[in-house]
Amino acid sequence: MKLYCDPITVNCRKVLAGLDLIGADFEKVHVDYFTGEQRSDEYRKINPNAALPALVDGDFVLWESNAILAYAADKVGNHAVYPADLRARADVNRWLLWEAAHWFPSCYVFLVEHCVKPLLQSVPDLAVIEAQQDNFHKLAGILDQRLGQTRWLAGDHVTIADIAVAAPAHLHPYQKLPLQPYPNLRRWLVEQVEALPCWDRTYVGEGFTTERKAA
Structure with missing residues (x-):
């Protein structure tokens, strides 16, 4: 491939x-x-x-x-991360579709305004950011509620749903995503997803660099 x-x-x-x-x-x-x-x-x-x-x-x-x-x-044939069971797979698919239809577009507003525009020496549009606030908080609340019930999005083990939903927030400190009200979401993203070896090996940092800053 x-x-x-x-x-x-x-x-x-x-x-x-x-x-x-x-x-x-x-x-x-x-x-x-x-x-x-x-x-x-x-x-x-x-x-x-x-x-x-x-x-x-x-x-x-x-x-x-x-x-x-x-x-x-x-x-x-990795059914651990993409289950073969009908309902378990439907649950993963639900989050894949939700990410593409709802979560990605919302997070992308913050990415463009706070990460892309400064890189292009442009100024973030505060009105655009403000207009997205209610929608973002609605979606973040949905995630936080879910992650208060399960360790990972689709149960007790990581699946491709976790990777898909984490991706739009992958630069969250620089996107300035308002995550503070959502402890379950922050725990999942910072303590779990960001600790995965696959996430670490695909590092992207501030300024869209794949090079880590020297300690």
Whole structure:
């Protein structure tokens, strides 16, 4: 399998960490997000959406990050992180779909305003951030309630749902996500997800760097 990606983006980090968790073998092909390489004619032949990442497995091409995680888990046969049981899988799928439809768009507002714009020497739009506050707190409350009932999103063990839902908040200190009111969410994200080896090996830091600062 070949994964076309730029490790700094939310969905690419999601898939890189997820494939690591799954134990999938793949070749990484770098596509530079900030120079717009994903919009090239060559890459559009792989993903007509001009979005990252995309997976090529022989003559099969797959885009959408959560679909890639599900496919890879089934290909490897890792049912610990993507259960075969009907209801357990439906629960994981629920969070994969919720992340893409609701959580990612909300977190992305904070990412753009507090991380991307300063990098481009632009000023965050406080009105845009304020307009997203109610929606973000509604969604964070849903996560916090769930994580008050279960250790991980889909039960007692980590699954690809945890990687998918953590990814939009992967730069939370720099995104300035208002997580303080949500102790269960913070515990899960900081103490559990960020302690996973697969998360550590796909590190992204302030300024979208993959290099760690010297201690």
